[in-house]
Each structure stands twice: as C-alpha cells, then as structure tokens.
Amino acid sequence: MCWAKELGHTKILLLGANGRTGRGILNLALEAGDDVTAVVRSKDKLADIDHPNLNVLAGDVCEPEALQQILPGHDVVISTLGPRSPTKAACRIYSDSAVAVVDSMQKCGISRLLVVSTALLFLSSKLLDRVLRFIARNNAHNASLMENTILASKLEWTIARVGFLNEKKSEEYRLAEGALPEGSNSIPRAALAHFLITEAKQSNHPCNIVGVSE
Template identity: 35%
Template sequence: MKIALFGATGRVGGEVLNLALAEGHEVTALVRSPEKLAPHDRLTIIQGDVRDVAAVSTAVAGMDVVFSSLGTDQTTTLTEAVPHMIRAMEDTGINRLVTIGTAGILQSKIDPEKLRYEAGDTNRRLTFAAEEHHKVYNMLRQSGLEWTIVCPTYLPDGVAVGDYRTERDLLPEDGKQISVGDTAAFAYGELLQGDNIGFRVGVSY
C-alpha cells in the first residue's frame, strides 16, 4: 500500500511511519524538516508546508490512502491544511483518510446534543484545539471521503500494550488516557482495515 503521511515528525505520526515501513508499505511524508526523519528505501520525503496546496497535492498524488496526525499547537495550520488534503484526494480519486483528533470532539454524555468540549465533559479551560478539530470534523462530514477520526484522550508517551477500549463517537466510560503507542497502533490498523468509516472513535484504557 502507498500511504501519504502528514505529521510524520510528530509523536503519533512517527509511530505510524515506523509501523507502515516495518510492514512493507511505501510512505510519502510531507515535512518541514526532512532531517528529522531517518532515510529508508520505502520512504519518500517531500520538504514543504502543509498549508501549501501544491505541496499537499504532490504528496497525495499516486497514493492509496492518506493519514494525518497534524495537531494545532495554537495555530490554524490544521484547518488550513485539511481542505488541501480533501481537494487533492477528490482530484485524484483517493477515498480513505484517517486523522488524529481529540476526545473533545466526541459526543457529550452530559448533553448528547453537544460535543464534550462544548458541554463541559472535559476540565480543559482552553478550547482552541477542540474548536480547530471540530472544524475539521465538519469539513470531513461534508466531503465525500471515507474518513475516520481517531480521538484519544490524555496522550502520554508510551509503547503499545494493546489493552485499550474504543467506542464510536463517544469516549469509553471512565477513559482517562491512552499511550502514544496504542493510539498509533489503533489508528494504523484502522487505516488498513476501515472498520469505522464515517465515525469519530474514542480510544482510551
């Protein structure tokens, strides 16, 4: 499989990159700092900015699926980049997209008509990241793509142990955290298998 990867130098993206290469897939990664990635014979590195539509189109061209673990970092990079991904995928007939979101955009259990960050399920006072991911969720819902948004809760570093729970559109009951390794493992599996197309998926221990 040929995978376009955005966010390859980040924590989750880096783990997904390692999983994909270890299983023999070909990966094209668009990054600002190529020196952060180790060379590999099945890895094509494109230096560029995800906010540049031409760079995104180049990264997506000829791929089978797209994976994004782009975050917000108190910028609008995410919401500037995702429309370029959607356009590039639609232009080239690529349907499958898996992205990493945040548990804040899962449905609230306090008020099911709202998302967790809107209803106060989370203690986070700053909602900028959730608002940006909410915009992406709306973009994907309006697209014709086969998308899945993987929504981890608190995300400490850690290896994959496999003992986690998932739930469509909701955070598993009493879910408190999920390691970077297990988040990457679940998201990578979802990219290949497509078990939750058209859903946000809460993931936690």
C-alpha cells in the same frame, strides 16, 4: 459513499510524521513493508531515519497545490497534525490543513483519510470536561472546523478522537463509536499508532467518529 476494504501492501501519505505519534505510525508501517511518503516542513526533521520504503518530502500541508503533486498513487492519507501550543494561530493547523487535504484528495481521486482529533468534542456534562474544553477552546474550535470539513466531503474518512496521550509502550486500546470508552481518558501514543495502521489496512470504521483510549 463509504465502504470497507482490506489492503495488503499499503502506500501511505503521512502528515505529521515528525511528531511522536507520527513517528510511531512511520515505524509500524515500515516494519510492515508499506511505502510511506512523509510530508514535513524540513527534511532535516526525519534525517535520522533511512529506509528504502520511506520518501521524505518538504512541503506545506496547508497548500493544496503542493499536496496535489504528491497525492497520486497513494492508498491512504493519515494525519496526526496538531498544534504545538494552544494559541489561536497554532490551532489553525487543524482547520487549514483539513481544507487543503480534503480538496486535494477529492481532485486526485484518493478517498481514504484517517485523522486524529480531540475527545473534547464529545458531548459531556461533567464539570472537568467542561473546564478542559474551556481551557483548550482554541484546540476544540479548530478541531471542530476540521471535522466539519471532513464530514462534508465525499471521502472515506475515519476520525479518531483521543484524550490525553502518554508514552506507555502498550499497543492495547479500546474503541467506541461516537464516544470515548468508559474508564479512561488517555491512550499511549504507541496504541494510537497501532490503531491507525490497522484502520488504514482494514477500514473497520469507515465514515465514523471513534473514541480511542487505553
């Protein structure tokens, strides 16, 4: 079942907080006065951030038992997890984390999930898109497995598919449900972070796959 709701003060469980997009989300959430629990491999990853609304926990995002200890009390889970390299092993972070997160959320009764995926999964007959999908086939394959796990769940999910991420300071973005907006296949990390925080609070696209670009 999917529904739309708007949250004020939000308790966010953030996965991938030490990445560049994750840090953008973290900063926006803390500026808004939200509570954030960041799950990282090592607390040292966020040692440079000290804030009373931030709780940094070391844990394995692919271990359901660990997540089930952390999840209760949160309003939303935001995942920006992704591979640091295009190898088969690295790309499994998509699929392995999705299984653990979905299972844990359903057992804990937490429903709202936002994840970042790849625009490579949008159907396209363009030669460049087909070449890119072949080059990044491990990424696309495991992202597809991740999405299938989420779609089969009973959660209130939103999947944000994005193309190339850049470091522009702009927070402006365009959206399309079921496609990448025409005219650009890239997005500033700051804009993606802004979209995810907005979606976490307003739930404008429950149970939808949206393309996000600049």
